Amino acid sequence: MTRIAFLGLGDIGAPMAGHLAAAFELTVWNRTPARATAFVSAHRAQAAPTAAEAVRGAAVVASCLSTSSDVEAVVGAAASGLAADTIWVDFTSGDPATSQRIAARLAELGVPFLDAPVSGGTAGAQQGTLTIMLGGDPIVIERVRPVLNAVGKKIVHCGPIGAGDAVKAVNNALLAVNLWSAGEGLAALKKAGVSSAVALDVINASSGRSNATMTLIPERVASRAFPRTFRLALLDKDVGIAAQVARDQKVPSPLLQLTAELMRLAHVTLGEVADHAEAVKVIETWAGVEIS
């Protein structure tokens, strides 16, 4: 039976690893050992004390960490345990440049790399219905398709290494643009005497609608619920990656760049635990009005 190593048991990684435990022989590793211990007590899997031991003998290494820099560090720590032909699939929401650097380093060891960020949140991870955006060699993708199928529903090959990261980042950047601009517009309308409910009713039946106006703002902002499911700090990171992609590709991109700054200032203003939808609270404070 194929052995898989899973590195990084965070809010997204742990439920993904849970699906893999049901179908494969699984070894897990986590920087904080307590999470690995908890995981193996609930799943058919074993924990390894180091990343190098976790990956030793694995056919596939899966990682799901905070940033590509974290992945780069773990690759370094795990390198001694890697064998040629192991495939490394990185589910981290990473950045293309670092993924390309990691891929080059792994290539020297004969280890193919795929960047494979996911969308769908903790719910999608738990249900195994994530969308997976892949960058890398299509032949390598075919070799790990059973692993991908175990955790994802929509599996899309985006392009060369880094393409998955780039698509994920741009998607999240558009979310940020759509959310923030709707926040600006709704705050202005509220001050002009238009309730957000009425404005959203019209916009969502018209050409200005987006996932932000149809879902995020009604459910999280106008309701004042602000559930904490996807941290603003991570959205800030993702928009920054998208902005960097546009810069690296020499595409003038004033809206993406400005949005990166707005997410940055919202992040530093609201702190590390704020949900991404809370970003509009910055606009509310500036405007002296509540979007509701």
Place this chain on the structure above:
Amino acid sequence: MTRIAFLGLGDIGAPMAGHLAAAFELTVWNRTPARATAFVSAHRAQAAPTAAEAVRGAAVVASCLSTSSDVEAVVGAAASGLAADTIWVDFTSGDPATSQRIAARLAELGVPFLDAPVSGGTAGAQQGTLTIMLGGDPIVIERVRPVLNAVGKKIVHCGPIGAGDAVKAVNNALLAVNLWSAGEGLAALKKAGVSSAVALDVINASSGRSNATMTLIPERVASRAFPRTFRLALLDKDVGIAAQVARDQKVPSPLLQLTAELMRLAHVTLGEVADHAEAVKVIETWAGVEIS
């Protein structure tokens, strides 16, 4: 039977007037008389040589012009024909400040005013399924409801005079933001090796989706069809109105303001006849890549 005057037989106004001709006694006027002549030859209606004669004796005056300034000029020209208790419904995509000035002037004549911009395009106007965004007194709205029902399907009271204009403008501003930011992102991804079809496939299944990514860009941009149904010049005007609303309401709104500038420069770059979706051609030229 109620007599209605309809002023302004453009691409939206003419089909709206057509629906009214079927249900009411209708007098039409148009700045260029040929359009009025053509209209009366096809509908049960009469043409008046001046706005003042058109409105004389009408229970309801409907206008559908290019800008609120045009409406203000026509109100001046028509004033001598207006009687107290005539209701003026303005379907123009106007600006709140001018609408408020017009309303104040008409109030001196005992003529209630409603700003009532519409969305749904020429198709919605022809099918009588427009969304109508109303600003003004709810009691006045009730008095003209049969007229509104004849041309619209979703009829929303947004708030005081100018609120309809404001909501329409903000909706269109969000359309512009969503379109342009998606254009930036897709151009960057294309240069990074990701086809727009793949990127849109992912985005439209994820949190970054909007009407722009789900409809506009696939149907108009990626297809290279660029049908000319809603002029960029008009979108530029609308975003400018939304930006002005935010300024007047003292809401810091960097994304809306920057988008107003981008629409302005796209408009001056691409000219008066370009469709609004063509705005992304500016990004394509800057980036040296086609979104497709």
Place this chain on the structure above:
Amino acid sequence: MTRIAFLGLGDIGAPMAGHLAAAFELTVWNRTPARATAFVSAHRAQAAPTAAEAVRGAAVVASCLSTSSDVEAVVGAAASGLAADTIWVDFTSGDPATSQRIAARLAELGVPFLDAPVSGGTAGAQQGTLTIMLGGDPIVIERVRPVLNAVGKKIVHCGPIGAGDAVKAVNNALLAVNLWSAGEGLAALKKAGVSSAVALDVINASSGRSNATMTLIPERVASRAFPRTFRLALLDKDVGIAAQVARDQKVPSPLLQLTAELMRLAHVTLGEVADHAEAVKVIETWAGVEIS
């Protein structure tokens, strides 16, 4: 001897009126009468209880108020006292559109109008060394030149009515752009290990220098002195006027528009009494670093 009416005895208006009291027969009026009473106790001048009485019989009316809207209101209140051929010189930092509306109204009374905003601050007002930016008819300017010479040193005819306002606003907008962008750059350098003193030493010997880097930031920011001489609220207003001029002239102007938003958010964040140089405190808070 020529009689002059001076309306508005604020921080700039009072010392200007003081110079005029020395050379002309002067009647003053102020919304808050106490300031007028204090003025006449210190100067050879009389106070009028209303604007209409102040302007009655005056050859020249000078105004120096907060906004053009204030001027418009005072013109309305004073109209009954105005005689044809009185000249109205408005030293307010106004906006061109309102100045043009005021000029049109005064023209109906035979009263020529000049917009004449000043720069030089309270020091320049006290020393009679203000720069005066004039919009209006050059012939009218010649007729009031003795008045202008009594308060200003550099007297510049900028163009038609509103041109003085426009130039003043653009100057202040450039001040705001230069200040804020230097703040961003210096904060980033500080975090990269470069003291602001060293950075300013280099910049001020090089191509990036401006009045902001040579004077404002060393004297007010890096010194942490932040003297309160020109309120951020007024700079916000001025940048807003410049942004409106660019919009009205249909000039794509992303930097001016964005700066208007930054001044707006700094103003609402820091309140009404903050000095304009304190705007950079917003950047310092975002960056978590002090520019010094």
Place this chain on the structure above:
Amino acid sequence: MTRIAFLGLGDIGAPMAGHLAAAFELTVWNRTPARATAFVSAHRAQAAPTAAEAVRGAAVVASCLSTSSDVEAVVGAAASGLAADTIWVDFTSGDPATSQRIAARLAELGVPFLDAPVSGGTAGAQQGTLTIMLGGDPIVIERVRPVLNAVGKKIVHCGPIGAGDAVKAVNNALLAVNLWSAGEGLAALKKAGVSSAVALDVINASSGRSNATMTLIPERVASRAFPRTFRLALLDKDVGIAAQVARDQKVPSPLLQLTAELMRLAHVTLGEVADHAEAVKVIETWAGVEIS
């Protein structure tokens, strides 16, 4: 006598090397050998066929290339010729991250590195009056001070490695901000009836003045001279570096980021040979007016 290697004989590098030839034993290298041949025919110096041969036995290696990436490549090519204790001084307008990577690599060879970008243009290079912005160890700076004195007049230690690059980039970014924003303002004023000469006369006596309004625009833009002394492509690069520094330091910096985009689009619009002051031609085209 100390031997120096100079790598990169471009418009700035060649005159700098000329000053060094007068005071030191000099070996030069240039990617295109013709420039090296021309140099040695005019100066007391010898040309080396490769970078490795040029640096062999040199006490100090000086480089002046287009980008830090170019320097990184030349360091790689020259490494075999380097001896411990040679000092590498890089006069390139580089970026801090790459400079830090280069420094780390050279440190492994025992070669201290200084980033030492210059300002003052070709004139300053010819006259030996450049400003030199240094990043690195102060003790190393002392060891090369005779070299620095031979080419520069104002020599400033900015901070750790990369600090020189960062200060140079921020200076140039402020130049770009000041230039572009003045262009926007002057274009708007021109359309409002104010000549650029009058506007500049006022601004340059007031708080909005900068090197751009006092020197660049009068001498290069309003005069329509547009001499080509500093390419827009290079300014684009420098502003991009400054924007990256701000991003890396996590300083929200909307004006710097937007300016980076404007320089990018001006660069792609105007091409590789345009002078930096020509950037305002983009505004002129958008506005349909000439700043003069």
